[in-house]
Amino acid sequence: MKALILEHDVMMADLLETVVSGLYSGATVFVTGSVESALDYWSKFGVDLMITGWSLPDGLGLGVARAIRQKDKQTPIILISSRSDRDSVRQAAQNGINSYIVKPFDVSLLHDRLRALVKQGGFDLEPLIDLERRLRTSVDTVIQLPCEISTADVIQLMERRQDLSPSQLAKRWNDEMALISRLLDVANRASFKKTGEPVRNLRDAIAIMGVDMALRQAVALSLNISGHLRHPRLVEKAETFIELAEKVAHNAQIVATRVDIDASEIHVAGLLSRIGELAVLKVMQEAIDQNCSISDDQIESGLRAWAPIFGNRLKVQWHLPIQLRELIGAVHVLPKATTSKSLLVMHTAALMAADGSDTEECLRLQRRLGLNECDLEQLKHANAETSGDNSWQSD
Secondary structure, three states: OEEEEEOOOHHHHHHHHHHHHHHOOOOEEEEEOOHHHHHHHHHHHOOOEEEEEOEEOOEEHHHHHHHHHHHOOOOOEEEEEOOOOHHHHHHHHHOOOOEEEEOOOOHHHHHHHHHHHHHHHOOOOOOOOOHHHHHHHHOOOOOOOOOOOOHHHHHHHHHOHHHOOHHHHHHHOOOOHHHHHHHHHHHHHHHHHHOOOOOOOHHHHHHHHOHHHHHHHHHHHHOOOOOOOOOHHHHHHHHHHHHHHHHHHHHHHHHHHHOOOOHHHHHHHHHHHHHHHHHHHHHHHHHHHOOOOOOHHHHHHHHHHHHHHHHHHHHHHOOOOHHHHHHHHHHHOOOOOOOOHHHHHHHHHHHHHOOOOOOHHHHHHHHHHOOOHHHHHHHHHHHHOOOOOOOOOOO
16 A cells, blocks of 8 residues: 655644554555655656645645646545634535545544545555565555554653653653654654754654654554554564563663763663564554464574564664664674773673573673673662653652
8 A cells, every 4th residue: 555645844743643653554655745756756656545744845735735636536645734614614524635634633432534535545555475575565665663652651651741741651651662763753854854963762762853743653553443453473572572672771870870971861872672573463453454474483583584674774774873873783793892881781681581691691791891790780679670650750
């Protein structure tokens, strides 16, 4: 399936992308803020769904809708606009708009409208294909990690969003891997466009987006019907990878504090250290949902072959800053002759999380970082406990 999003507001476009890619797993989502670019894409590839704003820097979304309707009467088109007057709604209908949504809108409303259009248009997912081809073709699509955020919990937060600060939300979502990765992606796109400065931690990401937009992204992810793993073996593997990532993050945070370096970015890097594996599991679930049979051996071999590829691709796709990418990479491979304390911390934390505390390499790294017996004892206790703490308090 191919979806076209025509919206010049970067954060709004990212929100729409989150909703669409969550509903249509494996979809190709083309996002642009230019009428010319949208028409060019449509003329070359065609689309199965279009969402557009009203006014764009180089024209009107209605103009694109009108051009599409001259040759295609079936493709669902949704228009999202701050105009709520009757004339605007009537004008949209006259130009073939299937659904008109007024800003500001409830994300769940857009979600429901899209689901209704899926039934109406009779969209089908890709035909049944083998796992290897599915993995190969999925690398360049929009990938959202398996997400277990409760919609009800996020809605409760939205009801009191005026009283919430970025720091409070960051503390609440400190261990939500899928949400952290998405918010960093959105915030970095916005930040690079405005200032060119990277965003490296969750609190700063929420501050740049604003609490309201961060909550709307969270709702969109929570409604991601394709974002949940159901196959028992995939669930088991995901739980193992998530637990390992949480241990790395927790260990790295403790070590970073001991050696007096900023722990916020370190913690995020640890949580994102298994994004490649989780993305592969997500694609495998999508294949199973399309009646593709996958053996345990295929799961293991697929993870070995594709997790590094997906991990590296996602770090680029999500616009993660170079420094954060390097921290994530150091979890797996420590660059030779590095003197960076941050990279040493990440690799040490990874070795300890994988029960490699007593290896010669880990002991050598601990000495280089200047960790004492008290520090090491605390880390051992930390590894024995459940990673993360979901409690939070107001600032």
